[in-house]
Amino acid sequence: MDNHCDKISNAECFNKKCQCRRGYTKFGHQKCLPLIGANCTEHKECAVYNSNCVDNKCQCLETFVSQSQFEWVSTILDVICYSNDDCEIVNTHCSRFQFCACNKNYITIDRKVCTPILEAYCTIDATYTIDNSVCVDNTCQCSQGFVPGLYNDCVPSTLGGACGTNYDCKNIPNAICIDNKCACKPDTFALTPLACTHLLNTDCSSSDDFGINESHCFENKCQCISNWMAITNTMCANRLGLYYCDTSLYCGGPWNSQYFQNRCVCNANHTAVNDLTCLSTLGGNCWRDDQCMTENTQCIDFKCQCNPGFVSVAINMCVKS
DSSP states (O other): OGGGGTTSTTEEEETTEEEEOTTEEEETTTEEEEOTTSBOSSGGGOOSTTEEEETTEEEEOTTEEESSSSOEEEOEEEEEOSSGGGOOSTTEEEOTTSEEEEOTTEEEETTTEEEEOTTSBOOTTOOOOSTTEEEETTEEEEOTTEEEOTTSOEEEOSTTOBOSSGGGGTTSTTEEEETTEEEEOTTEEEEETTEEEEOTTSBOOTTOOOOSTTEEEETTEEEEOTTEEEEETTEEEEGGGSOBOSSGGGSOOTTTEEEETTEEEEOTTEEESSSSOEEEOTTOBOSSGGGBOSTTEEEETTEEEEOTTEEEEETTEEEEO
8 A cells, every 4th residue: 555655755655665656766765856757846856967847847957958867968069159140050059058059859969969869850861870760750760670778879679789788788688798789698599589588407596587488497497397398408398299219219310319318309509390300500510501490500510600791699590790
């Protein structure tokens, strides 16, 4: 019940604890102050530096623009002015501080030019300085394969997207930035181009999401559920439905399969394509290209590797370099 939190303005009860409502931030132990865009009644309530209460909403002061609910950036340029005519840089005006400043919904880049923030008006011939953005229907938007980040930026939404830090890959579960591309973390694989998930028999915690059907976290290891068994490190199969064998002689060649608990299972870096066949993923054994099941791969030096001009972003995915 929220009654216990009534003494704290803009707080609510969640998981039996008082916490600030969305759009507000904790200040000390007894206050929740409004962030940019949240309701307010006076200037001193607004938690973000260089913001004021205008029309009962916390808003950035003149010559500042919100970069997120928590941050602002200056729109002042290094150009002194006395009137708007003195500001020759596109999308600027003369501020009351007698410095040229970016117009509303524009931010400065290196205090020299002004560029539209995401979702602001733009023209198709504009020179964009927000990486991975385009002007569509006169609106500044993220390019395909990218989504808005927290800081008026565009971050990758798919594996293989360009990145500079791990933060850029935060929208892709279990991905990090490797060699300037979003890639799956070690001990994970690409469930789809949008997400990575744990390999079987790797470390996990009870809170982890599992993408492999019929798997769970047991004793801090990603494992198949009862009566199911791992036939590869990415797949669980019903034990009763698997081909029974009492010797490794029934399991084909040792290159891609092995005998385990009276069942034939695929080796590491291989995956089952049917009850009797294992094919290689990246790093798996091969002697022909058609034994490599990952798209954009070929058999090189008896190992499945990405084609020339492609790089690995997961054990089962190659993208253009």
